[in-house]
Amino acid sequence: MEKRVTTGAEKLIQCLEREGVEYIFGYSGGAAMPIFDALVDSDIELILVRHEQGATHMADGYARATGKPGVVLVTSGPGATNTVTGLLTSQMDSVPIIVLTGQTITSMLGKDGFQEADVTGITYAVVKHSYLIKDASEIPRATREAFHIATTGRPGAVLIDLPKDVTQGPCDAPFVEDLDLPGYTVPTHGDPDAIRQAAEALTSARRPILYVGQGAVISGAGKAVIRLAEKLKAPIVNTLLGKGAADETHPLHLGMLGMHGTAYANKAVDACDCIMAIGARWDDRVTGKLDEFCLGATKIHIDIDPSEFGKMVTPDVAIEGDARLVLEELIPQISAADTDEWLSQCEGWRKRYPLKYAKQGGLRAQHVLDRLNEVATGDAIITTDVGQHQMWAAQFCKTTTNRHWISSGGAGTMGFGWPAAIGAQLGCPEKKVWAVVGDGGFQMTQMELATAAIHSLPAKCLIINNNFLGMVRQWQELFFENRLSGVDLVGNPDFVKLAQAYGIKAFRIRRPSDVDRILAEAHEYNEGPCVVVAEVVQEDNVFPMIPSGAPLSDMIVEKPKEQMAKPVGST
Amino acid sequence: MSSAQPTSPKQEIAANKNLHTISLLVRDAPGVLVRVAMVFSRRGYNIESLVVSPAAKRGFSRMTVTCSGDPSILEQMIKQLAKLVDVVHATDHTTSDRFETEIALIKVRCEGNERRDVLEIAEHFNAKVVDYSPESVILRVYGGSEKLDAMTALFDENAIVELVRSGKIVMTRALEIT
Numbered sequence: 001m002e003k004r005v006t007t008g009a010e011k012l013i014q015c016l017e018r019e020g021v022e023y024i025f026g027y028s029g030g031a032a033m034p035i036f037d038a039l040v041d042s043d044i045e046l047i048l049v050r051h052e053q054g055a056t057h058m059a060d061g062y063a064r065a066t067g068k069p070g071v072v073l074v075t076s077g078p079g080a081t082n083t084v085t086g087l088l089t090s091q092m093d094s095v096p097i098i099v100l101t102g103q104t105i106t107s108m109l110g111k112d113g114f115q116e117a118d119v120t121g122i123t124y125a126v127v128k129h130s131y132l133i134k135d136a137s138e139i140p141r142a143t144r145e146a147f148h149i150a151t152t153g154r155p156g157a158v159l160i161d162l163p164k165d166v167t168q169g170p171c172d173a174p175f176v177e178d179l180d181l182p183g184y185t186v187p188t189h190g191d192p193d194a195i196r197q198a199a200e201a202l203t204s205a206r207r208p209i210l211y212v213g214q215g216a217v218i219s220g221a222g223k224a225v226i227r228l229a230e231k232l233k234a235p236i237v238n239t240l241l242g243k244g245a246a247d248e249t250h251p252l253h254l255g256m257l258g259m260h261g262t263a264y265a266n267k268a269v270d271a272c273d274c275i276m277a278i279g280a281r282w283d284d285r286v287t288g289k290l291d292e293f294c295l296g297a298t299k300i301h302i303d304i305d306p307s308e309f310g311k312m313v314t315p316d317v318a319i320e321g322d323a324r325l326v327l328e329e330l331i332p333q334i335s336a337a338d339t340d341e342w343l344s345q346c347e348g349w350r351k352r353y354p355l356k357y358a359k360q361g362g363l364r365a366q367h368v369l370d371r372l373n374e375v376a377t378g379d380a381i382i383t384t385d386v387g388q389h390q391m392w393a394a395q396f397c398k399t400t401t402n403r404h405w406i407s408s409g410g411a412g413t414m415g416f417g418w419p420a421a422i423g424a425q426l427g428c429p430e431k432k433v434w435a436v437v438g439d440g441g442f443q444m445t446q447m448e449l450a451t452a453a454i455h456s457l458p459a460k461c462l463i464i465n466n467n468f469l470g471m472v473r474q475w476q477e478l479f480f481e482n483r484l485s486g487v488d489l490v491g492n493p494d495f496v497k498l499a500q501a502y503g504i505k506a507f508r509i510r511r512p513s514d515v516d517r518i519l520a521e522a523h524e525y526n527e528g529p530c531v532v533v534a535e536v537v538q539e540d541n542v543f544p545m546i547p548s549g550a551p552l553s554d555m556i557v558e559k560p561k562e563q564m565a566k567p568v569g570s571t
Numbered sequence: 572m573s574s575a576q577p578t579s580p581k582q583e584i585a586a587n588k589n590l591h592t593i594s595l596l597v598r599d600a601p602g603v604l605v606r607v608a609m610v611f612s613r614r615g616y617n618i619e620s621l622v623v624s625p626a627a628k629r630g631f632s633r634m635t636v637t638c639s640g641d642p643s644i645l646e647q648m649i650k651q652l653a654k655l656v657d658v659v660h661a662t663d664h665t666t667s668d669r670f671e672t673e674i675a676l677i678k679v680r681c682e683g684n685e686r687r688d689v690l691e692i693a694e695h696f697n698a699k700v701v702d703y704s705p706e707s708v709i710l711r712v713y714g715g716s717e718k719l720d721a722m723t724a725l726f727d728e729n730a731i732v733e734l735v736r737s738g739k740i741v742m743t744r745a746l747e748i749t
Binding site: 120121124128129130132134149181182183184305306307310311 | 597598605647651655658660
C-alpha cells in the first residue's frame, strides 16, 4: 500500500503539538479548511469562538494566565483582519500569541481573489514578527521560529499566513530543532557594572522607590522585588499591568501609580530621590508631564528590550536583561538604606489619602469591587475590560499573586475582558476566574457567552452597568462642561435576560445590601458560566486622577469645584 | 521615499547637514524592506536614499539608508531597527571613519557650442561620457555625495533632462565592520 502523504496542514498541527499547544481558539472558513480538517485527528482542542476578535483575546487571556503562548486559527480576508485588534492588544502588552491565518492560494496572491487580504501587509505594525508561507517545506521552521520569537525576550504577537495550496499540498520537510536567527538575541543577565552602579545609587538614596511593570510579571520577578524592597527598606508601586508581580497587600506596597493610581503611590513617586523601573516603560499614563516627572531623582531602568531605554526617559543607569535575573544579581550588593523617615512619610500619605467612595446614594461600582476583593482575592484571577470599572477594579482589587490580574493596558481594548476570562479559565481550570467589565465593552464581545456556555466554563462575568461609557462621560463632565456626546448607552439590553438566552445563570445586584450575598453565591457557582449584573449609579467618577499630560503633583482626589482646562496629554 | 517638492541642488546641499547615514545588515527575508521602512516612517524620518544589495554572506543583504529627521530620536530609532527580527545590526555611520561613494547618471541637453562647456565640467569632475547623441550626452560620475551635488549644481536646471543617483553607499575604514 502506498504511504499516505503528509499535508502541510497536518505538518503544521504536528508542529503545534510538539510546541505543547493544548487549545486553539478559532473560527473556520474556506482558506483555513485544510487546517481545520487536520485538527479533527489531533489532541489539540479547538475552541470555536463567535468572532475572531474574541479568539485573539481568549488566546491572550490564556497566555497571560499561564505564561504559555496562546494560539489562534482563522480564515483569510475578514477572518484575518478581525484579529488585528487582538494582535495590537497582545503586542502592546508583550503577550505571546500566535495567529495562524488561512490565505488564498499562492497563484492568486495579489489578484483580489475572494476573501483575499494582504494580511502580512496589514499587520506589520502590530506584530513582533510574521511569516507568509509560500512553500510547505517552510512550515516546520516558521512554526518553531514563531513560538521562539513570541515567547522569548520581550514576548509578543507573531502571525503566520498560510495559503490554502500550501496547507493542502504535501509537506515532507523534517521538524526543526535548531534555530538560525542571527538578528534575534535574547538578553538574560545584566551587565555587572550597570548592576553595581544601580546598587550604589539605591543604597545611597534616602527616598528610593521600586516601580514594577509587566516585565516583572513575565519574568516572575515578584519575589525578588519583595526581597529587594525589604532589604533596602523601600516602597513598591506597580503599573496597571504590573499588578500581582509583587503582592499588593505587602506592607511596603503602595499600590498602583499613575493617572488613576493611589494618591499615596503618586505622592511617593513625586517625592522620591531614586526610582528603579523593573520591566516598566515610563508610559504616559504613569509619568504624566514628562518634563516634571521625578525631577532630580536618579532613574534606573531594567528592561529586556533595550529600545525602551531613552524612549520616554533617559535613565541614569540602564540594565538590559531579564528582570528576575537582574534583581537576583543586584540584591546581594544591596545594604539597607537610611529610609525610616521616608517610609513613615509614605505611611502618612497612605493614612491621609486613602482610597474612598461615597457609601450612600445608591449602588456604587467601587462598593461592588471592594467586596469582590473580599470574596475573590487570593484564589481568583481577575480580568477587566477598559474604562472606569477597570480603574476601580485596579484600585480596590488587591492582586496578591502573579498572573492573577489580566487587563488590556497599552492598547486599552474594549471587549477584551470577557473573552480574556474564557482563555484564562481554560488555561487554569482549577482557579476561579472573574471578568469585570462595563456595559459598553461587554457588548463588543458579548457573543462569547456562547463559547463559555458550550464548554461549561465556570468563569464569572461581573457587568458594572451604568448605562454610560463612563470614563468618557467623566472627562466630558470634568473638561468639556458636561456636554455629553456619544456616551449614553440607552438601548442596552437586559443583561440578565441576555445571559439566560444563552442558558447562562444570571444574577442581578440592585441594592448595596445584595452585594455580599450575590457575589458569594456567584463565586461558588461552578456548573458553568454565570453573569452578575450590578446596576450601579449612572454618574460617578474615578478618583484620584491626574489629568492627562499634567504633572503628578496636579493630582486631584475629588471633583474640583471649578471647570477644569482641557487636558493637553495624549487621549 | 521623499515626498517633498523637488528642491534645487543648492538647497539640497544645505539640507545635507541634517542627513544621517545608517547601515543595516539584514536577513534576505520577504518583507524586511517594509519592516525597516516602517520604523523610519513611524518615527517621522524621511528616507532620502536607500541602497539594498546582496551582502558578502549568502542569505543576507546590506542596506544603506540616508535619512533626515529629529536627531534627538536617532539613537532610539536605531535601537528599534535593531530590534526587528530580520535585522542583524543597524549602525549610524554619520560620524564614523568611513569611505563613502555614490554614482550619478546625468543626461544633459547640449547642442553645438554648449557641448564644450558640458564636457569641460565633466572633465573637471572626472565624469565619463557614456552616451553621446546629437542633442545630449549622458555623464557618469562617482564620488562623495557633495561632489555629485556640486557638479549637478553647475548645469542650468533646464539643461538637465534626467538625473539618476544610486544613493550613497558607505564602508567603515580598516577592519572595522560597517
